[in-house]
Amino acid sequence: MGAGRRRDFPGWRMVWALAGTETVAYGVLFYSFAVFLVPMQRDLGAGTAQLSGALTLAMAVTGAAAPAVGRWLDRHGARWLMTAGSLLGAACVVGWSQVRTLPQLYLVFTGIGLACAAVLYEPAYAVINTWFHRERRAALLTLTVVAGFASTVFLPTSQALIDGLGWRGALLVLAVPVALCAVPHALLLRRAPADLGLAPDGAASPEPVAAPGPGPSATPDPPAAPVDPWQDPAVRRLTLATALEMLATTAVAVHLVAHLLERGASPTLAAASAGALGAMSVAGRVVLTALAGRLGTGPVSAALIAGQAVGVGLLFALPQPASTVVFVLLFGAGFGVIHIARPALLGSYVPAAVFASVSGGQALAGQLGRVVAPVAAGALIGAAGYGVAFGAVAVCTLAAAALILSAERAAALTPERAAPR
Template sequence: MSTTDRRSAVPATGRGRSTGGRRIVAALSVTQTIGYGVLYYAFSVFLRPMTAALDASGAQVTAALTAAVLTTALCAPLVGRWLDAHGGRALMTAGSVLGTLAVLAWSQVTSLPQLYGVFLAIGVASAMVLYEPAFAVIVNWFDGNGRANALLALTIVAGFASAVFLPLTGLLVDRYGWRQALVVLAIGYGVTAIPLHACVVRRRADPAAAARPPAQRADLVRAAVRGRPFWLLVAAFTAHSGAVATIAVLLVTYLVRLGHPPVFAATVAGLLGVLSVTGRLVTTGLRRRWSAAPVAAAVFTLQGVGALLLPLAGRTVAGAIGCVLLFGLGFGVGTITLPHLLAERYGTAAYATLSGRVAMFSVADRAAAPLAAMALAQAAGYGWVMAAVALACATAALALLAYHRR
């Protein structure tokens, strides 16, 4: 273990670990909320003014965000290997610096190539600072129910990122213009995330892990990826990620097409964020009595039913709300279920590496699925899109049930 690792590592037992754990969860809750708000959700508010300023189409500008998400997916395996070998402190601090500089550069772009270059940097930064590395830090620090509670607390707080940053960004754009708004957001992110990652994030001291050579960790990864259970997890969470992303992008548009006023459609879609918190709370409670995989499979099945019923019942107010309620209960369940399943089956020594392998597929599908859904909607109609979403949820549920049997 290097000198830096010794300084940042904390003993695995005693009050120091408990206090340090609470500080880590609190710090990461703040940095994840601000990180998702600035690096991801704020983009939708900037879309219209950027389109006008760059003299580009909405599709051309939106392609920048798609490129960022795909870059995050490509970086995930490398980030995972680093986290397993070195922990999250240096990586997340460097990612915060990169994210701050990238958002500042975003405020100065004058052409599409510059915008795409900035968002490639944002994609790299996102891989270094958002959920995957944050979960790896928590999985390394906590065990058992403590881990479940820590992940739940983190995702509940961060789940309000869109609710906070969409209106906040709108106010900044309205008052200062989009370029100055980005400068404000960049500075706010930098002065918050950089010191919190540098000063609070720690790695739990584990003598057994410190003595484990990198080759042994690589053997653990190879053994995992050669087995069918790992690929069942990949299939489940890739399919589910695509379904969730599709609904997130297309729900408002589809509700309007079903005859609902835009304000009603946006309000109902806004329930997804609140319901994601509810779903996480319910799932965590049920997991204390039943295994995580069947619980998540049941929730994913309910989501599929909600998507399948939306074309049939969604023209009425009650039907639309009911279908969104069914789908929304599982909106954030995948986020907290995957870390539990990976750590439960494979341990924590190579958790981040394996999580990065899964993320490479699931995050890429998060970027690609809405584009494919838009094409399907134009070719065959939104009813077929909802059927495809239901099929993806069913696929995820069946994969988790097959995983549970092995």
Template sequence: MVTASTAPADPTVGGRHGWRIVAALAVTSTVGYGTLYYAYAVLLGPMATGLEASTTAVTGALTASVLAGALMAIPVGRWLDRRGGRALMTAGSIAATALLVAWSQVHTIGQLYAVMIGIGITGAMVLYEPAFAVVVSWFTPERRPTALLAVTVVAGFASTIFMPLTGLLVAHLGWRDALLALAVTHGMVTVPLHALTIREPPHVPLSGPAPRRDRTGRRAVARAAMRDPRFWILAAALTAHGAATSTIGVHLVGYLVDRGHPVTFAATAAGLLGVLSVTGRLVLTGARRRFPVTTVVATVFAVQAAAVLAMPVAAGTRVGAILAVTGVGLGFGIASLAAPALLADRYGTTAYATIAGRLSAPVTTAKAGAPLLAAALLPLGGYHLVLVAVATACLLAAVGMRAVGSSAVPHDAARRRGGGVGQAGDRARAAG
């Protein structure tokens, strides 16, 4: 979607640099998630010992970080739509690098919380949401799924790369110097790639007060999306699914240990979730050529629900546990790929980042709070009650996805409200 102030540029030039941007964002997302998020699980124990704090208190700092990122999603989305991603992502990379250094110097739990809140804020400026907004602005609907897939497939291995790497660094350097090494890695990789690679898609300004029309068009499209009932159905579905996957991700090892498996096997089985999330994204990309995205995603969510419900029966054996984890893991990364595709297809790209930010806020909040709620349920009904809650959330998400796919995209309605915004204009702005 686009206002009348832009016209198509040379698609060959846009496409060539567009793929450079995809490659850069695939690398920066991998390094960003690895250093700012996945390393925390490895550092948790050493930090708790070094700070003389409880594991629960240290874990709460990560929850605070995720919640801070959720609060930043909406203003970051507005910035991206108005000014693009280059300055925002470069500044975020510099700030995140400085915060990693500050993290290595914390000596109290209060300092840890302050640093992690800052990392949550900067994470909202450099991770998936801004990366997706940049990619969506560069590619036509036909090429957009492949571009998004490339970023998410590479970044899907962030835990596989950085959790063992962080473990090695901690073993040889201690957790403080390990963080300094991660800070150097983050700064050397992400800052130059964001600063030198990201730029606005090529377009030709036309006569007239373009900035004012751009702002008017963005506001109109964003308002149209907020009035669309299916936006809220999508938000509810992804919020339920985010809560379910976050809960499983946090409590899966504990559940498998509770079923009698060794910790090493439980951790290995849980580690499959990262690889399976990539598999799920590949399945979505292949299946969407023959079926609607919402149908594929709803089916995967339903498979997840069935796998979770089968755990009490199947997870007693190693083979059964692996099969159940496989069913659950297929849906772990699918939402991160489906959401930008659905939003861009339904509402275009004029206000994509603003709309995506409003969608991301409740989803991220649910991901942060659901594991804590699950922990509160454990004394009441044990893991069985938690599994029922997770399976129910997955089923609700599947039903919601089917409802989202039951009507045509409202480009005509957006065009009537926004004065010239629509899918045709979206193709004109994209240069991928």
């Protein structure tokens, strides 16, 4: 930790605990599905589309539950919600290991979707927003960088377990770390610093501490406002930006390998390129956090997301393999930026008392983008080819970048945020 950061502050213990549990939750409840797909096809006698529908259903349920989860978080905090979500997730993974039919699989993944709503990023964001003001960006970076390695850890681990125990046995083993996540959730998470007689960031005074850096995104918490936060144009524009960015990144994640193969790339290069997007997303988050203190979270986020559109253009303008390398660098750098930018910006737009509720609505918008993306992009590819589909991706990223800048301008013009920072 940097100088001036309280090493004994419970908020940082929560961040590191959440970083570990998010890695497990994402790795088992989301990323591992790709590894289990082929053995399930053989055992259940179902096609890829039928089985993939279970994961799509889980994402839809997660999004639908997000607003209710946000309201719970605002009233009660994350402790018992995340504890129960971990236990539910573990029970559902055990149930997944026992399915024999598609309806059973879909029922289990309905439960997994509910568990994801309770244990993935949304409640973790709410914890960080409550416990941190000045150091919020650093806390978000720690959380998302560590959890960004979930696929790196759990895809090979899941495959090794399948090779040794079969897919059903592998799931029984993976249910154990999911269940164990309930322990740090129950023991370490607390609703707010004031419950322990503390202030955010471990400050001696309960007064909020202004964050460094220019622009509205540098103000950690605005004064409480009596109006509906959804009437705030900054909130609405950030929500739409989130949906468009999630649509764009999901479409690329699903269809990039097939496009590269059609362009003549080797299977090895295509697979490595898709995997490298995750590694570059970590680099992009680090860049955002490093520059945001001087330039503002909004402008840096918008620049990285707009860079994704440049990457798409160069993917079609340059020859292989240079086009793929440049694309991965530019598109990957913006790939995970929204996971830090959205909660950081939203925390400067709305009062802390309603942060989780509004964030839940934004999470629903983002999940809708993720659910729509594979089908919409697939339809465009079938009708007009990869060029048109990836062109639509570039338009979405440019629109998202513009909306983030517009949200920042709207926030700067709001009277209660207009005071010097």
